[in-house]
Amino acid sequence: MTDTRTQLLDAAEHSMRKRGYHAVSFRDLADELGIKSASVHYHFRQKEDLGVALVQRYASHVLAALELKASGADSPAARFSAFKEVYRDALVTSDEICLCGMLGAEALGLPDVVAAEVRRFFEANVTWLMEAQSDTTPEDERRQRALHIVAALQGAMMLASTLGDFGVFDEIADRI
Amino acid sequence: MTDTRTQLLDAAEHSMRKRGYHAVSFRDLADELGIKSASVHYHFRQKEDLGVALVQRYASHVLAALELKASGADSPAARFSAFKEVYRDALVTSDEICLCGMLGAEALGLPDVVAAEVRRFFEANVTWLMEAQSDTTPEDERRQRALHIVAALQGAMMLASTLGDFGVFDEIADRI
DNA sequence: TATTGTCTATCTACTGATAGATAGATAAAT
DNA sequence: ATTTATCTATCTATCAGTAGATAGACAATA
Numbered sequence A, B: 001m002t003d004t005r006t007q008l009l010d011a012a013e014h015s016m017r018k019r020g021y022h023a024v025s026f027r028d029l030a031d032e033l034g035i036k037s038a039s040v041h042y043h044f045r046q047k048e049d050l051g052v053a054l055v056q057r058y059a060s061h062v063l064a065a066l067e068l069k070a071s072g073a074d075s076p077a078a079r080f081s082a083f084k085e086v087y088r089d090a091l092v093t094s095d096e097i098c099l100c101g102m103l104g105a106e107a108l109g110l111p112d113v114v115a116a117e118v119r120r121f122f123e124a125n126v127t128w129l130m131e132a133q134s135d136t137t138p139e140d141e142r143r144q145r146a147l148h149i150v151a152a153l154q155g156a157m158m159l160a161s162t163l164g165d166f167g168v169f170d171e172i173a174d175r176i
Numbered sequence C: 001t002a003t004t005g006t007c008t009a010t011c012t013a014c015t016g017a018t019a020g021a022t023a024g025a026t027a028a029a030t
Numbered sequence D: 001a002t003t004t005a006t007c008t009a010t011c012t013a014t015c016a017g018t019a020g021a022t023a024g025a026c027a028a029t030a
Helices: A004-019 A026-033 A037-043 A047-069 A076-092 A099-105 A112-131 A139-163 A167-173 B004-019 B026-033 B037-043 B047-069 B076-092 B099-105 B112-131 B139-163 B166-173
Strands: none
Touching: A004 A026, A004 A037, A004 A047, A004 A099, A026 A037, A047 A076, A047 A099, A047 A112, A076 A112, A076 A139, A076 A167, A099 A112, A099 A139, A099 B099, A099 B139, A112 A139, A112 B139, A139 A167, A139 B099, A139 B112, A139 B139, A139 B166, A167 B139, B004 B026, B004 B037, B004 B047, B004 B099, B026 B037, B047 B076, B047 B099, B047 B112, B076 B112, B076 B139, B076 B166, B099 B112, B099 B139, B112 B139, B139 B166
């Protein structure tokens, strides 16, 4: 049996990726685990503590998945393909958009500490994609490509989810 | 003095574009106008009625802005440029992402009628962009281009807002 | 007089959060 | 080995505040 803290993070991740930060309550999470909401506060004193922990865990999972998928990738194209697959898996295996895509949209209305963590996630994504490119490419050009890829894939998730059609994600991703 | 209903829609639009559907309350809207929350219910019986009306008005504004900006555009490139500018204006003039970008992210957690309206918005966007292209281009290709443009611009708004840097939007938009 | 728009007053349900109690595990001191 | 102390994870009970929503009164307008 996984520990309560991990189960809480799992439940919160699903819920926030489906409905957003403000639609998730300590009571719902508690009910899902069969405990009381006061016990959730034992693990995460405030809701923003839960938010920060959640984004940090999510970011480390994504970065680990990137390293794994790209471990044998020896060309920029192969590394980009790995990046795309990690994003695709996030959407398709759970019918949920990226946690940080959701929280990024809501960023202006999030507690500062949570928004800062989301920002860090995207900066890490951009950095990863810049380093995945040929080092003969100028830095400006690498950065612009990286931003474009992240934006297009995040937008593709949102669109596919709204339109209720995963095929939309692939149509977009294959075209970048 | 604009009528109350319009003022309510204005206030709700700002609030939802900044913080999302679930973070907006009838009380906040009422306070902003100096009326009581019960009076908001007179204009919109349920919250989802407000959501639907809001997305419908937003969609018609965006489509009207597209027609206006693209009225003199006689090439696919010029029409795409107009599309980009309409999206850019939405972000820059108010420091808010697109209403439907926000609601699209939250789509799985919205009342069905609201989610359906958001879907309709994106379908209209895709249709507009398909018709803006040369009719010698195959339909599949036109559709894929349209989806890609919408996704990239929506993602660009979300990223620019999260990173607190409008320049990010332009870097991405200029590159599509 | 009928309609429109707002008010007061109220409801139930839920929000995040806290205080204080308890049971069990672990560890340290005698 | 026994006592003492601390830590962990939960509980019950409760709080003030807010959510969306409704009923009924009132005044202004048409």
